Amino acid sequence: MIGIRCSGKTTLMMQLIHGFETQLPKFFMVAPTVEKVKSFLKRIRNNKCILFVDDCFRDTDAVIILLKNKNIQAVLFDRDFNYERQYHKISDFSFEKVDITEINKIEAQAILDAIPEDLKRTNTTTKHLYKDPTILSLLAKNLKAVNFNFIKKFEEKDLEAAQVFLMVCYVHSCGVPCSFDMIYSFLDDEKYTWQEMFNIVDRIGGLLTDLSFNNEQYPFIDSIQNYYQCRSRYLAEKIINSIPQNDEIFKNVLWKFTKNVPQYKICQYDKFRRSAYDSKIISKAFPYVDEGEEFYLLCSEKDDSEYIYQQAALYFAEFEEYKKAFNWIDKARSLAYYNRFSIDSTYAQIYFDVNIDIDESTAYDALKVLEKCCNSDKRRILHVEEFANRAIKFHEKYNDENSKDFIKSALGFVDDSISEKNIITSQINKWRLREVKSKLNKYL
Known part of the structure; x- marks a missing residue:
């Protein structure tokens, strides 16, 4: 069971634990580790049971142990974001994915009816639900603004x-x-x-x-x-x-x-x-680059990992401090062993943004790196939207055979990501990629 934040995953899990009738014993676990799963297996021995697990991708190795065990019916819950990034590790196992992100009009109206009148805007409606059928969108459009x-x-x-x-x-x-x-x-x-x-x-x-x-x-x-x-x-x-x-x-x-x-x-x-250390949070707190650099230097002293350097590079790129961005992403590349495609993708995005208006061949090289990430990384969904949007920019700028090839390539990745057979891409990402597809189609 996957869904966006606040889509009701944990609530659904609790309802199933309470309301699902079965002769088998029911258990639940939160944020499992390998040690905790092994301890649980020892306790149940060879008995059959149903195990509900929230925040399951806290440790994917623990999930794999559960999926291998034939005595356990595992019902797993986590955010779609985590599922997409860990799918390649569990793709060889048999399981059914259910995305609970969407709600229908009947559900939406029931939610609105349950909200106290003094919290709702006047003239609440579900007519815009087709554009974004999620609880968060429904509440954003119908609740009074919350003042923090x-x-x-x-x-x-x-x-x-x-x-x-x-x-x-x-x-x-x-x-x-x-x-x-x-x-x-x-x-x-x-x-x-x-x-x-x-x-x-x-x-x-x-x-x-x-x-x-x-x-x-x-x-x-x-x-x-x-x-x-x-x-x-x-x-x-x-x-x-x-x-x-x-x-x-x-x-x-x-x-x-x-x-x-x-x-x-x-x-x-x-x-x-x-x-x-997400660059979006840090850029809010430190809008002056000198302060932001000092902060990331402090972070890197505490944790000398590619995560820090990658986020610092994105931070500097946001403020168009590209020389600093390249210095930090180069450090990330030198440290990355298991996160290589993610680091290369960040490097290529910065490289492209710097050169799109300056040099076609350099921007072309950056797009080729992004295209390679889409082709080679098992977590392709991380790169598809970034590649497609930059392919559109490249085509709008240069409109030549190279740009047309990138448009076709991006469309292929997008079509694969949003197809009904694709069980990796979350529903919310499929909606966003459909908008990207409509832009790509304009240039064919």
């Missing part, structure tokens, strides 16, 4: 608590909880006693959820310390995305967190860093 200016008021009233709250939101938006140990390092134990730190957390109140007494979602949580997260991951992401550019408080939070909190204290660091 309360963060600013929170800061003015209690700066310490506001900073800790933003830090927890930042960590939770990356898909992991925040331990008290992380808060302890963030606030700096030389300035506060642990009792004072607990008091700061208490002042945040109901904006946070304490996981200490409900640790099913995170199996590594123990009773030694407290763990916190926002009311929901969607709310955490919404708060982080609503922060205005160059916000001094958020900038300070990122600085303090990166400087003070060591890797080994960050829960599930491998998962955390997939989103934590």
Whole structure:
């Protein structure tokens, strides 16, 4: 079961656990690891059962063990984004994919009917549902605008608590909880006693959820310390995305967190860093390149990996600092072993954007690299849209035989990605690629 964020995957899982009638025992697991799956298999021995798994691609090797076991009917749930990137590892196994992203008009109307009137706009409607049949789109069009200016008021009233709250939101938006140990390092134990730190957390109140007494979602949580997260991951992401550019408080939070909190204290660091250093977040906090460069240098001192260098390169490219972007992406290429196509794709995108208006042959070479990524990477979907959009730009600029070949090649990749037989591409990406296809068709 896959779907976009906030599409109801976890809710559906809970409904199935509660409502699906079977003689077999039912179990559920969240964010499995290889060790946890092996322990579970020992406990059930050779008995048959049904296992519901949320956030299943936390460790794809754990998923593979479950798919190999014939005594277990595994019902797996995760975001479409994670499924597309991990599909090549499970493609040899027999399974049925269900994308729950779409809702129909009956479902949409039932959702609207369940929302209190004072939260809805006047004249709610489902008539635009065909353009984007998702819960998020429905709510965006029919709910009154939510004002997140309360963060600013929170800061003015209690700066310490506001900073800790933003830090927890930042960590939770990356898909992991925040331990008290992380808060302890963030606030700096030389300035506060642990009792004072607990008091700061208490002042945040109901904006946070304490996981200490409900640790099913995170199996590594123990009773030694407290763990916190926002009311929901969607709310955490919404708060982080609503922060205005160059916000001094958020900038300070990122600085303090990166400087003070060591890797080994960050829960599930491998998962955390997939989103934590994203160029879109960093460009919001650091719109001045000198500050952004200083921040990424600090990050690279803590984590000398291709992830950091790749995101830094995208950051500099966004501000058209292409020399810096090339320096950072070159470092990423020198480090990349298992993520090579992703790094090469980023390199080619920057290379193309620099040269499209300057030199046709150089832009051509960059497109050839992107085309190779589409041809060779098992995770083709990561590159298809970027290649297709740049093929369109190339054709609009030069309109020659080379550009026509790229248009045809891009159309082939897009058609393959959106075909009914394709079980890799998520529904939401298929909608977006259909729009790209209509642009490509104009040039044939």
